Amino acid sequence: MDLVPLTPANDTGSTHDHAHAENQLHGHMGHDHHAMMIDDFKKRFYVVLVLTVPIVVLSPMIQHWLNWHIAFSGSQYVLFALSSVVFVYGGWPFLKGWVNEMKAKNPGMMTLIGFAITVAYVYSTATVFGLKGMDFFWELATLILIMLLGHWIEMKSIAGASRELELLVQLMAAEAHLQHGDHVMDVKTDTLKPNDIILIKPGEKIAADGIVVEGETSVNESMLTGESKPVQKKKDDKVIAGSVNGNGAIKVQVLHDMKDSYLSQVINLVNEAQKAKSKTQLLADTAARWLTTIAIVAGIVTFLYWYFNDQSLSFAIERMVTVVVICCPHALGLAVPLVVARSMALSAKNGLLIKNRTAFENARKITTLVFDKTGTLTVGKFEVVRIGAMQKEYTDNDVLQLAAALEQGSEHPIATGIMQKVKELNIQPVKAENIQALIGKGISGTVNQKQVQVVSPGYMKEKLGNSFSAIDIRAGETLVYVLVNNMPAGFIALADQIRPESYEAIKTLHQHHIKTALLTGDNAKVAESVSKELGIDQYIAEVLPHQKLEKVRELQEQGEFVAMTGDGVNDAPALAQADIGIAVGSGSDVAAETAGIVLVNSNPKDIVNLILFGRATYRKMVQNLAWATGYNVVALPLAAGILYKAGILLSPAAGAVLMSVSTVIVAINSSLLKVNNS
Structure with a gap:
């Protein structure tokens, strides 16, 4: 099972194509491969660490500072040889990345590091073979050492961000006990x-x-x-x-099959969502591209300024290398992907499945949340509370039996309630033929050569107009009529309990200044009693699926940013119209096509968590972007030597330390993201 690439597939919009990122960006990155790359950086780091000690000891500048002198015949050639190994072996991932970026005409991270270490190496080598000036091999070695360390730490933190997804992958049982005739055999799960x-x-x-x-x-x-x-x-x-x-x-x-299982779909959704680009990602890419351009231009300007202001060639090159290194858009390249990786995996663990990342990031803009009632705010388990025959030739049990004939194959909450009552009363349902759903209105079929329908009060009003005298509906009741050959035979009243979590959810939404609306196909009395009890701002009752869409559009025209929650089927048009569609209670049926976000449980508190988590995720991204760009704003002038006269100067190695620290801060900040399950 491949793990998620934490940065999007490499296209022209992506500049953070850094060393370890090569494989990570080009398609998926296997877990083993990722571990191998971490080990590779670790090995290179330790080899360079061992070689850096003699390089530092033999460096004329260090000797000058520490006031000691170690030199022997050809010592500068030993220094050159050791540094060449560091440059080629330690710098290899960066040089290779540079070439790849140039091929892709997409200069970024690797271009900056590759350029910096090459300039340092070429200049220092020239001083060994006759150019006047002081080498900075020790700077080159420490620079590569710190770059390797930074990458190694960063990759470990990326592995950490993917770990939640790995855990999901590991949940897949490898083997199953298959019942084969009268014995049980162990088989691979994917053969089931x-x-x-x-x-x-x-x-x-x-x-x-x-x-x-x-x-x-x-x-x-x-x-x-x-x-x-x-x-x-x-x-x-x-x-x-x-x-x-x-x-x-x-x-x-x-x-x-395994590939269609709920868990496989969760993993695929997380994968897809992590690969998808959102506006914040594009913002980070643009910033990283600008930073690369600024770094190269600033580096060259810095070099020319110092070189033509009577400083030595080595000083001017050192400044240029420091500027280029400090500008590496590492932190920027990771600012968004790390948060995304963590938020997607955490969401999946908490029953929030994000199919559309932009919808998730936009959750912070929601001003009105539209709820479908049944099964979201209420338990969705209807119980029959009263039955009434409306014709002399039918008893209450007849009415129930006719309704059961049509409803026995349906999974609709009302159908379940009717079937539950039939079971309790030991009534045998009769067989129905030609069963058809009347979308949003009810169900029809043929029972004993008679046309039978179980329909909503709205349908009755539409069909019979004023000639229809409606039954009084009590607060909290949902009513259906049973028609035989288009004549009302009786009614069945069902009641649905409000979920205990709904009270808390509506209260929290109001605390965060989010308006609530109830949109239901149910009757006005039920809608009113549920709205009153929960403190919902407005309700719209007896609406058909296409009307739900119109109501959502009306709210949008009033300037509201609307999120719609529904159970997928009859709410599909409204879910598609809403700014954010949230499908609830889909359980194993993850592919609620029209929704950007799927909630595994029908718990309204999850919807609140989703919005708050969306806000927290966006906040983390913004913090990371602010840190990654802000750090460069401060560090770049220092690297260029703006405070040189005040005696403050950053060495290339110090620049590399700052750059690595900045990356690690972004990684740590990303890992602090949590889902608030209070």
């Missing part, structure tokens, strides 16, 4: 096919998405959904690959 029956022993990882066919247990899904409490599972319940079985053994019927 739909409808296979697998055994999950206590404490094991669940090997595939599936339906429990035998046994009862509790399952820990926290790594996948962020839900900390173990979830009880019994016959006919769904289980997710990667979750951990509790203390019961269960048999599970596999739902689909």
Whole structure:
């Protein structure tokens, strides 16, 4: 399984194509490969460290400073030989990166480092073979040493940012116990096919998405959904690959291939989202490109200024090298990708799946959050609270039986509520034919040669107009009518409980000055009672899917930045119209196509977390960008020697230290990003 590239695939917009980044940028980077590169930098660092000691000891300038003298016949050639090894072996990743950037006509990080170390090496070599001046081999060695160290630390921090995703990858169980006839055999997970029956022993990882066919247990899904409490599972319940079985053994019927499993889709989503570019990323790329240009121009200007102001050639070159090194847009190149890597992986662990990065970053702009009611603010479990026959020839049980005939195959919350009641009363549902969904209005079919429909009050009003005398709806109730041959046979009233988390979620949104609206196909009384109880700013009831879209557009025309939450199917048009579409409660059905963000649980608190986490992520990116550019604004003039007369001068090695520290600060700041699950 490939790990995420932390910087986008190398296109003309990306300038932070740095040494270790070569492989990382060009497509995916395998975990083993990443580890090998970390080891490679580590090895080069230690070799250069050992060689730097004699180079420093033999350097005339260091000897002059420390007032000692070590010289022997040909000592300058030994110095040259050792420095050549450091330049070629230690500088190789930078020189190779420079060539690649030139080939891509995309100068960046490697160009700056490659240029700086080459100038230092060529000039110092010339002094050994006759040019008047003092070499700075020791500067070259320490510069390469610090660059290698900086890269090594930076790559380790990148590996850290990918670790959460690795953990998700590791959740994949490698093997499964396949029920084969009357015996069980161990097979590789990726060979499982739909409808296979697998055994999950206590404490094991669940090997595939599936339906429990035998046994009862509790399952820990926290790594996948962020839900900390173990979830009880019994016959006919769904289980997710990667979750951990509790203390019961269960048999599970596999739902689909491994590549379609919820976990695979989570990993793919995180991968895709990390590769996608957002506006902040493009801003960082532009800044890095400018910085590269500024560095090269400033370096040349600095050299010319000092050279023509009666300073030695070595002094002018040293200033130029320092300017170029200090400007390396390392920190800038990492400012956004590191935050992205961490935020995507953390989101996935907390049940927030980000399909569209720009939507996620824009979460900070949300001014109005539109909720779909059923299953988001409410539990979504309808219970039948009363039944009424409206014709003499039907009893309450007949009304229920007719409704059940149509609803038995449906997963809609109302259908589930009706079927639950039928079970309780031991009523046998009859068979229905030609079942068709009336989108947003109900369902129709044929039962015993009669046309039967289960429809909303809105449909009744539309169909029968004023001739229809509506049943009084009590607060909190949802009503459906059962029609036989277009005549009302009876009604069924269901009630849905408000989720306990909804109260807290609405309160937190108001504290952050985000307005709330309830958009529901349900009747006005239910909408009003839910809105009042939760303190929602406005409600719009009895709306059909296409009207939901219009309502969202209306809010946008009033200047609101609208996020819409819905369960995907009938909310699809509105989710697409909203500035940010958030699909909720999709569970294993990750591909809620029209939404930019998918919430695994239907918990409204997750929506609040998402917005606050989006704000925190954006804040981190801005902090990193501000630090990475601000540091250059201060460091560049110092490197150029602006305070030379005051006795303040940065050496190339000090410049490299500052550059590496700046990168490490960006890495640490990125790693401090957290999802607030309060």
